[in-house]
Amino acid sequence: MRYLTAGETHGPQLTAIIEGFPSNVTIDADAVNFQLARRQKGHGRGRRMQIEKDTARFVGGVRHGKTTGAPIALVVDNNDWKNWTKIMGIEPVEEEEAKRRVNRPRPGHADLNGGLKYNQRDLRNILERSSARETTVRVAIGGVARELLKQFGITVAGQVLRIGDVEAQRADLPLDELIRITEESPVRVVDKDAEARMIAAIDAAKEDGDTLGGVVEVIVEGVPVGLGSHVQWDRKLDGRIAQAVLSIQAFKGVEFGIGFEAARLRGSKVHDEILYEDGSFSRATNRAGGFEGGMTTGAPIVVRGVMKPISTLYKPLQSVDIDTKEAFTAQVERSDTCAVPAASVIMENVIAWEVANAFLDKFGGDSLEEIRRNYEGYLQQVRDY
Numbered sequence: 001m002r003y004l005t006a007g008e009t010h011g012p013q014l015t016a017i018i019e020g021f022p023s024n025v026t027i028d029a030d031a032v033n034f035q036l037a038r039r040q041k042g043h044g045r046g047r048r049m050q051i052e053k054d055t056a057r058f059v060g061g062v063r064h065g066k067t068t069g070a071p072i073a074l075v076v077d078n079n080d081w082k083n084w085t086k087i088m089g090i091e092p093v094e095e096e097e098a099k100r101r102v103n104r105p106r107p108g109h110a111d112l113n114g115g116l117k118y119n120q121r122d123l124r125n126i127l128e129r130s131s132a133r134e135t136t137v138r139v140a141i142g143g144v145a146r147e148l149l150k151q152f153g154i155t156v157a158g159q160v161l162r163i164g165d166v167e168a169q170r171a172d173l174p175l176d177e178l179i180r181i182t183e184e185s186p187v188r189v190v191d192k193d194a195e196a197r198m199i200a201a202i203d204a205a206k207e208d209g210d211t212l213g214g215v216v217e218v219i220v221e222g223v224p225v226g227l228g229s230h231v232q233w234d235r236k237l238d239g240r241i242a243q244a245v246l247s248i249q250a251f252k253g254v255e256f257g258i259g260f261e262a263a264r265l266r267g268s269k270v271h272d273e274i275l276y277e278d279g280s281f282s283r284a285t286n287r288a289g290g291f292e293g294g295m296t297t298g299a300p301i302v303v304r305g306v307m308k309p310i311s312t313l314y315k316p317l318q319s320v321d322i323d324t325k326e327a328f329t330a331q332v333e334r335s336d337t338c339a340v341p342a343a344s345v346i347m348e349n350v351i352a353w354e355v356a357n358a359f360l361d362k363f364g365g366d367s368l369e370e371i372r373r374n375y376e377g378y379l380q381q382v383r384d385y
């Protein structure tokens with residue numbers, strides 16, 4: 001499977017096309033929209049989230065609630081577009097005022113690199129596309145992927161582990177409970193004490209015109225052994241997941257299982273011993289986070305991602321005016337203070353897509369029925385091994 005997205009943050013809509021999705025999968029539009037609603041929540045978001053009410057509009061590939069095997073096309077409208085029609089319209093505009101030109105690049109955003117690379121003197125042409133607004137459709141795509149995963153009992157959930165210097169106690173709960181509890185938290189944690197301190201830290205950063213990043217953990221349960229492959233670099237599923245996580249705007253690091261901690265431990269404290277009980281293989285621990293050789297071990301996938309602090313600062317950093325080349329502070333665009341809770345939902349959904357894609361690579365078929373036959377045959381092979 002593959003997908004492409006298009007659209008600008010203040011343009012009319014974000015658009016996605018998914019190619020290669022199998023037929024006969026029930027698409028619960030409410031479940032997809034639930035993912036979009038989750039992405040809009042979280043303490044620390046700016047005013048934009050009050051303007052938008054994101055919903056996915058399916059415009060191809062789904063009929064009477066089921067996929068047909070044709071490309072799935074979906075659209076998320078930007079409510080804010082009505083305030084930007086002149087500035088973001090296709091037609092040329094003359095007045096400088098109507099352009100809302102950006103000429104003082106924000107350190108940490110895509111503005112300067114993008115301007116130089118695409119030879120754009122209005123950095124709005126860069127920020128409009130680099131904006132994390134694009135993640136609306138990626139979350140909708142993840143929501144579609146989850147509809148396939150659901151058929152095979154695969155569940156994805158996330159929690160925030162850190163915001164700035166406040167660390168939350170990691171909750172080790174059944175995933176449905178984790179989803180239910182984090183859903184009620186404005187910072188997507190289970191640890192109530194940390195929740196209060198995280199909210200206070202976000203408020204303090206906002207007060208100072210500053211921003212905060214953090215750490216997010218995502219868990220995938222119900223994956224069979226053997227998704228991904230050791231035989232070719234780009235078929236390693238941990239590698240694909242890492243790329244997907246790092247493709248989320250502002251994500252700068254990724255780790256699996258005990259992750260970077262492995263660097264300071266001996267091998268005996270890192271690897272997961274192999275057991276054979278009740279007719280099947282298992283592991284004493286899951287320090288590897290569900291991967292060996294780029295393939296799933298059958299244990300839950302455990303991935304953490306690091307999000308840097310938002311780069312638009314209301315007390316802006318030093319920058320340079322691209323016209324005069326004079327020192328100036330960076331431009332201030334309406335912005336979030338902290339988007340780590342929202343990013344946890346994005347991370348869940350981009351990972352859901354990668355797992356669904358690897359699932360199809362392994363059990364590939366054009367219809368759900370064909371995939372199910374292949375899947376069940378493989379499970380029998382594993383049982384008989």
Ligand SMILES: Cc1cc2nc3c(=O)[nH]c(=O)nc-3n(C[C@H](O)[C@H](O)[C@H](O)COP(=O)(O)O)c2cc1C
Binds near residue numbers: 131132135251335336
């Ligand atoms: C959910 C979410 C919301 C974001 N909101 C903002 C924002 O309001 N202002 C901002 O400057 N950056 C925001 N970002 C981060 C920028 O999009 C990102 O830093 C920029 O595209 C440059 O890419 P890079 O940080 O990956 O290098 C957000 C990121 C995410 C995931």
Ligand SMILES: C=C(O[C@@H]1CC(C(=O)O)=C[C@@H](OP(=O)(O)O)[C@H]1O)C(=O)O
Binds near residue numbers: 009132136
């Ligand atoms: C629109 C979203 O996030 C935006 C991501 C973003 C950025 O620079 O990445 C900048 C802000 O855009 P605006 O200036 O329109 O408020 C965020 O609100 C969203 O998540 O749906």
